[in-house]
Amino acid sequence: MIGNFAPPYEEENLHNLSLLDRLENDGHKCTVLNISGNPASNKKIINSKSFLNFVRKLLHHSRKKDVVHFLTKGYLRVGLLKLMASIFAGKLFRLKTVITFHSELFSILGQMRSPFGGTQTLNTSFFFADKIIYNDRDTYEVASMYRKKSNFELIPSFVHMPQEKKEKKENVSRNLKKLQDKDKVIMFTNVKYPSYVFNILMSLINDNPFPPGTGIVISFSEKQASKFNRIIEETGGKLSEDMIFVENDDLQSTLVAFSKADIIIRPLSCDGETFFERFSASAAKTFRSNNNIYFPGGLVFVKKGRTADMCLNIINTMLSTEPADIPELNAGDPYTRIKQIYEK
Numbered sequence: 001m002i003g004n005f006a007p008p009y010e011e012e013n014l015h016n017l018s019l020l021d022r023l024e025n026d027g028h029k030c031t032v033l034n035i036s037g038n039p040a041s042n043k044k045i046i047n048s049k050s051f052l053n054f055v056r057k058l059l060h061h062s063r064k065k066d067v068v069h070f071l072t073k074g075y076l077r078v079g080l081l082k083l084m085a086s087i088f089a090g091k092l093f094r095l096k097t098v099i100t101f102h103s104e105l106f107s108i109l110g111q112m113r114s115p116f117g118g119t120q121t122l123n124t125s126f127f128f129a130d131k132i133i134y135n136d137r138d139t140y141e142v143a144s145m146y147r148k149k150s151n152f153e154l155i156p157s158f159v160h161m162p163q164e165k166k167e168k169k170e171n172v173s174r175n176l177k178k179l180q181d182k183d184k185v186i187m188f189t190n191v192k193y194p195s196y197v198f199n200i201l202m203s204l205i206n207d208n209p210f211p212p213g214t215g216i217v218i219s220f221s222e223k224q225a226s227k228f229n230r231i232i233e234e235t236g237g238k239l240s241e242d243m244i245f246v247e248n249d250d251l252q253s254t255l256v257a258f259s260k261a262d263i264i265i266r267p268l269s270c271d272g273e274t275f276f277e278r279f280s281a282s283a284a285k286t287f288r289s290n291n292n293i294y295f296p297g298g299l300v301f302v303k304k305g306r307t308a309d310m311c312l313n314i315i316n317t318m319l320s321t322e323p324a325d326i327p328e329l330n331a332g333d334p335y336t337r338i339k340q341i342y343e344k
Contacts, residue, residue, distance in 0.1 A: 001030055002058070002086055003071030003100075004272045005045050006038040008190045008221045008248035011157060011284065011295055012102045012269070014258065015135075016071050017251070018160035022335050031061045035072075035082055036272025041249055051078055055085055062093045067342045069098040073270040075105035080121045087128045097129045098341060101143065102157060103136040104282065104300075105270050122146045131341050153341065155334045156326050158292040161259045175244050176253060179260045182215035182242075184319055187261040189219045190248070190269065193228060195277040196303055197267050200315075203308035205236045209316045217257045219246040221274075258293055261286055263318055268300065279303045283315050287323040290333070296324040 001020060004013045013036070023030050033054065034040040034047050046061070048054035062068060068090040070083050083099065090097035126132060126147035134140040135157040143152070179185055191197050201218065204210075216239070220228050233240045246253045258264070264284045267277040284298030299318070301311050331337065 001069050001071070002033045002035060002082070004036040005032055005034045005042070006036040006040040006047075006272055007251070008038075008219065009251060009254045010189050010266050010269065011159065011264065012071075012073060013272070014159040014255070015102070015157040018158060019071075019335065019338065022160060023339075026339075031065070033057060033061070035079060038272050041251065051081060054082055058082075058086060058089050062089045062095065065093065065095055067096045067098060069100065069342075071100040071102065073102045073105050074122070075270040075275070076273065077118065079271045080118060080125070084121050084125045087125050091128055096131075096342060096344075098131045098133065099125065099129050100133040100157075101135065101139050103134075103139045105268060105275065119146065126151075133338070133341070153337070154328050155337050156294050156296070156328050158294055158334050159255070159258055160335070161255055161291050161293060176246075176256050178242070178244055179215050179217070179257070182213060182260065184211060184262050185215040185217060185257075185260045186210065186263045186265065186315070186319070187217040187219070187257050189217075189254075189264060189266045190221045190274065191218060191228075192221050192267065192274065192277055195267055195274075196279055196281045196301070196308070197265060197277065199308040200265065200281060200311050201232070202235075203312055205232060205239060207309065207312075208239055209312050210319065213242060214319075215242055215244065215260070217244045217246060217261065219248050219254065219257075221248055258286070259288070263315060264295070264298075265315070276302075281311065283311075283318060285318055285321070285323045287326065289329065292334070294326055294329075296326045 003016045005016050020030055020032060032045045034045050039047050046057055048057055068086055070086045072079055072083060087097050123146050131151050131153060133153045133155050134143060140154050188197060188201050229245045236243060246257055266282055267274045268280050268282055279302060281301045282298060284295045287294045287296045
């Protein structure tokens with residue numbers, strides 16, 4: 001498995017870690033290469049510092065494997081080179097080659113690629129890959145520009161919350177116990193200063209439009225997050241009673257927060273690197289089914305002028321809207337479908 005497995009945590013790397021965890025629990029032997037610029041917390045996961053270092057480790061660990069699975073949002077140029085190298089390594093060692101494209105930047109910017117750079121790299125990877133998984137319909141349709149759909153699969157991303165973790169979540173943190181009595185929870189994750197997500201958060205603190213008692217979970221991406229936590233608590237007044245702060249590398253607390261959150265707000269990112277954080281933000285609605293958390297719909301905000309208050313009002317509307325259905329779940333459990341792809 002190759003992808004982003006490092007904190008700070010959001011949908012992309014939590015899905016990757018969930019898939020890894022379930023495969024290992026089922027007895028599969030997994031070797032994992034982390035392509036994020038941040039180091040993985042799990043010591044068994046192999047970090048790669050440069051492209052050449054990645055290729056060397058890729059070739060070394062591809063021997064005696066059955067599948068190579070590359071998971072990405074498909075935007076970074078170096079990431080696309082790593083993707084193509086992984087597919088070539090899979091063919092060299094006669095492995096099944098699988099790509100997962102997480103939704104977001106690929107579906108937004110895929111059509112803007114240079115025909116002599118990114119498009120060519122994608123065309124080559126798509127041609128040689130055995131199966132390409134897309135997490136949402138929009139990404140699926142944009143990708144059809146590069147390749148016919150004969151080897152495409154539409155499987156939603158998921159974050160798995162096992163029953164035993166649900167039962168133990170009260171012990172994670174006293175702070176997180178605040179979430180138990182909240183009807184609605186909004187999570188700000190991978191927050192940076194300065195950023196548009198931070199502006200939206202400060203607008204919330206100054207003029208909260210959400211129903212009384214709505215829980216607010218905040219996770220900063222910076223290591224020195226404690227100073228921001230103090231500033232926000234001091235500024236928040238009564239709202240501080242509904243605030244919960246989570247460390248960006250605390251996987252268990254993040255999973256608990258995700259299991260309660262109705263909306264996740266964060267900057268745009270790919271393979272662990274944020275983009276356009278000064279003027280854009282993502283707000284995703286969540287949906288829960290069979291110990292899995294799904295992300296059936298959301299919006300990307302690109303600001304023009306002072307629009308943080310406007311975003312909050314839209315997010316407030318999202319909060320009261322029922323999550324959209326996920327038709328792809330009718331085809332079966334996403335994890336089971338991924339395993340079937342490996343085994344075919």
